[in-house]
Amino acid sequence: MIKSLNKNQIKELIDNSDIALSHQEISKRLERQCDRVTIYRALDKLMEEGFIHRIVDVDGVSKFAACHGCTKNHHHQHVHFSCSVCSSVTCLEEIEPDFSLPEGYQVQEMNITLSGVCPVCSA
Amino acid sequence: MIKSLNKNQIKELIDNSDIALSHQEISKRLERQCDRVTIYRALDKLMEEGFIHRIVDVDGVSKFAACHGCTKNHHHQHVHFSCSVCSSVTCLEEIEPDFSLPEGYQVQEMNITLSGVCPVCSA
DNA sequence: TTATTAACGCAACAGTGTTGCAAATTAAAT
DNA sequence: ATTTAATTTGCAACACTGTTGCGTTAATAA
Structure with missing residues (x-):
């Protein structure tokens, strides 16, 4: 009946979270436990489809947040903030620094x- | 005679490189091969001492570049550029975007x- | 119903980075 | 010069992130 149960649930989790979620956090929050690889693949798909984007945290771990207004082409000029106390990563979508490169x-x-x-x- | 042979050599490598170097790249370029852990520890020390700074590449891998004008307090407001073709990461020290946060x-x-x-x- | 496609689980693997302990090397003190 | 202390190093082991291949199950289309 329900198509791609895990993938949809993962999308829900990210959509409803106010902070970006890591693979580990997603795994913990999933009620029905599934394989690690399944999560990685679902995340890849969701990125392809333009629903989420990846943020590489300061420690090198990927976190994922919902996209607002991305289709296939991601455009994430906005700033992310990583808290060293609570380890949360948030999107500051309104902040888009501009600078010119050589x-x-x-x-x-x-x-x-x-x-x-x-x-x-x-x- | 020569103190901390590896650490100094690693510092030389980074200082003389125009691109940021990963742990792996450093390991390959060292003439006298040494343990992986030794490199990690040397990099930690060099960061503590303000000689180098870490850049987390888009794939989550740390790269290291020389500091110019840092002592203990690192101040790296500058932009880094990661090339998807040659995989090089360079510091654009002259580019320092400013923006105000909430x-x-x-x-x-x-x-x-x-x-x-x-x-x-x-x- | 059958064929095709997408999703899943399992096993295995490569790479990054950390920790503990012991040996070796360097610097300092006697 | 000999002993002592502090750094540096190597090795083993481990945890974690992420990927690939393969076979299986579930969902969609013909």
Whole structure:
């Protein structure tokens, strides 16, 4: 009946989360446990389909957040914030720094992650 | 006679490289092969001492580049560029985007990595 | 119903990075 | 010069992230 049960559930998790989720966090939050590989593949698909985007955290671990207004072409100029206290990564979609590069650079993607203390932890 | 042979050699490698080097690349370039752990520890020390800084590449792998003007406190507001063709990561030290964050965010570090095609590969 | 496609699980693997302990090397003190 | 202390190194073992291949199950289309 239900198609791609895990994949849909993973999409729901990411959509309903206000912070970006790592593979590990997704695995923990899934009620019906599934194979690690299944999650990786679902995440790849969801990225392909333009539903989520990847953020590489300061420790090198990938986290995933919902896209707003991406189709096939991702455009994530926005800033991400990684809290060193609670380890959360959030999208600051309204913040899109602009800068000009020297001649010859062709930018395809950008990964901007600031780290420090988030408002919740610094309050 | 020579103190911390490996550590100094690693520092030399990074200082003389125009691109940021990964652990793997450093290991290959070392004439006298040494243990993986030794390299990791040397890199940690060199970061502590303010000689190098870490850039997390888009694939989550750490790369290391020389610092210019850092002591203990690293300040790397500058942009990094990761080429998807030749896999090189370079520091664009002159490019320092500024933007203001909402109230409550305390920024300690920033990791800005643009990916695309570098001037050499796009020429 | 059958054929095709997508999703899943399992096993195995490669790579990154960390920790503990012991040996060796370097620097300092007697 | 000999002993002591502090660094540096090597080795083994481990945890974690991510990938690939293969066979199986489930869903969609013919």
